[in-house]
Amino acid sequence: MFAVADASKKPKKIKKVKKVIKPAAPALVTTTLDSAADSEGYYNVILGEQLDGGRYQVFSSLGKGMFANVVRARVLQPEPGEQQGKEVAIKIVRCQESMYKAGLKEVQMLNKLREADPEDKKHIVRMERSFEHRGHLCIVFESMSMNLREVVKRFGKDVGLNIRAVRAYAHQLFLALSLLKKVGVMHADIKPDNILVNEQKTVLKLCDLGSASDASENDITPYLVSRFYRAPEIILGYPYDPALDIWSIGCTLYELYTGKILFPGRSNNQMLLLMMELKGRFNSKMIKKAKFGDDYFDEMGGFNSVEKDRVLGNDVVKKVHISKPSRDLRARLLPSTSVKMKEDESKLLMSFIDLLDKCLALDPARRISPKEALTHPFIRG
Template identity: 50%
Template sequence: MADKYEKHSKYYSNRDSRNKSRKRSRDESKYNQIESKTPPLPIRHGSSIKELIKQRQSIKEELKNIANNGSKSKDLIKKSKVETKINKQSNLENSSDNFKGAKELKLMSFNDTSPEKVHDYNQLDSEDEENIIEQRRLQRKQLLEQLNAKTSKPEVIVKQFQENGGKLKKEAAKAAVQLKTIKNVTDMFSEEDFAPKKSSDSVTQDNNQATSQLNDNWDDCEGYYNIKVGDMVDNNRYTVKSLLGQGVYSNVVKAQDNKANSEIAIKIIRNNDLMYKTGLKEIKILKDVNDADPENKYHCVKLLTHFMHKGHLCLVFEAMHMDLRCVLKKYGKNHGLNVKALNSYSRQLLLAIRLLKKVGIVHADIKPDNILVNEKKNILKLCDFGSAMKLNENEPTPYLVSRFYRAPEIILGIPYQHGVDVWSAACTIYEMATGRILFTGSSNNRMLKCFMDLKGKIPSRILKKGKFKDQHFNYNNNFLLHKIDEFTGREKVVEVTNITVSRDIGKDLKKSFKNANITEKRITDLKDLLDKMLVLDGNQRLSSTDCLKHPFIQEGLRK
């Protein structure tokens, strides 16, 4: 019995284990079905292969229908877009009827876009639709570009309206009338010949109005008058012969006075507002100077008359042969002029400065370039009064007078008087004596260093008056030298505490007159004159009247 019982127990235990394994396998199969990426096709009981094939064909037909419906919807979208464009074009065409003035022009109409001529797009192929749409788009783009490019020229828009058809001719005619009053353009619909109105943006107009429209050909890009030999100016009174020179404010020509049968010089001011005003100021100053010297014996150039030519203010002067710079290059390069010429030129220059002081005028640009001599080289005259001013009109500015001839009070911003002309005259006399420039600083700062090398340190009583003193001196009144670093190439500032005199005018003059027939006393007198004219304090500087009384000038008169 025991054996029998054991057999039964083994059988049931094996059966339970088999049932558990089957159950586990069913659970695993369910799990695998859930995790499967491709679910099995549903099993339809009682369906054959033929039925499945029919279902497949029906599904294909449904897909084709869906595709056809999609293409139809695209065609509908295209048609709607075309219709909206046509509507816009017709609206723009209607808006052109409301044309009012040049600023309200809207050239947006097209040919053959009226509702009667619009085709039935339902009867067109897609390719025809695309071509028509593209043509309309290109036409519209082209007209818009023309409108945007030429809105600043309303007369061109009027012409475009005229070419666009008879519909808009009346509106274009009205626009032309309005534009004629607004912008003074020519009426394109009148029977008169097209003749553009004269326009010029020069300050004043020339008497010769027939050719004033050619203003662009008269001037260069900087406003200087283009000189042409043989030009007739001032109602054919003067004939241009040659160009003498060009400066900041003007160019100067040599001309023939056909009425007086003599040579003259014409200063042609640059064509802009600032230069024109400067020219008018120069005319006023020259008239004051010439009125104070009716006999023309104090060596300031004489203004004969003035006139306008093609937008340029022209000043007519007596003719001179060359400037002092050319004389020095030709006769005194590196050694200077002879003592007789030096004495005569110095005296005449000082007489001109004395006349200016009498009238109350500061020339403010004395240098060899602005001094003229006649053909015989015996008469000198001061010219170019473009920077000149009344004594009560001067203002501190660090760049008045050409740099090599600029007085220290100008650089420091100290109120100046006639002494600045005396300083410039001293630099010019030294240059006539030696053939070399006295001070050659590359900047205002370097010019001050040159002054102190010759005259010593500038006194504190002078510096405290300077408006621009802090640019060159510190709070201890030590000089701040601006120099370029040798290694980096950058500007650096060096404080100079000790100023030592390293130049002597006497040595320069002796070297220049080494081989000349001149006494030691004459050289000493010239050195003394220059030393007194180059005093750092402008108020202590020798006046032009005292300079004329100096032994160097008086000795030349006795000889």
């Protein structure tokens, strides 16, 4: 009697359990995936979380960029010769196919640069290894202290850094660029945010090769490089090469010394106008060869300047004819005549102005090379 009663209840029980389990299983998977990344594919960082099978433990978030977010972590399970508790920075690439591919390309570039600089003397941030975590590519880097934007903010807000500090940083940046040139790589996003320094602020490393490419890859795109550091050839759609990084370094060094952005243009159009105000007009040969030359210049070399109408607030195009610079680097960087400078400081500042002038040649073919920059009086002393 008991047995019969149990048998009749059993199928009902199984039916009930099945009903509960079936919808729960996929829901569990979805929750797990959703908690790993947000709607834009950025990894949801959990402090204290362990990555790579417990090898690393996350202890702080360093923020996010276009391609990834970055965390600081400690090594819990060291490799032979590695120190336990050592700090590393881990770049967690966004969970999107295009970002993942870009991340793999960056790993390839970093390996190439590490092999070309085994003694770590060329000031490119060291990649230690890479791994995957919950669908995200993770790249492990040596830990540095802060970026140059933070250094200027903290130690030179609106006034800039000491010229000798700028010289030391410039020397290291041109060493980094000499390595990039040697292996045929363009960084294509040099700016203070992508240059890290150590705790003592004495050593810098160029980082974030997410936009880097082979020197032979130069697809015309007007938005390569962050706008304030974007070379004129990029904006004009003129064939570009590694000289685009020299331009970015020129803009960066000016900013380090003054604490101010050299070309704070709101658009590519305004960027070109600011460049001409500093360096004079573009040569007609360069404009003719540029893919977007006609968008900015008329047949007579007049510049189509897009400006905001002060009354209506809409964009209006004004013809601007620039022949000579209105305020060159010397006028911007030399102190007023009332300020007395020591002879050695004055000499150093003049050589700095000369170096910047050579970095910021409008024609990329006329820009200084990393090798020439390393022997320049400002660097050589």
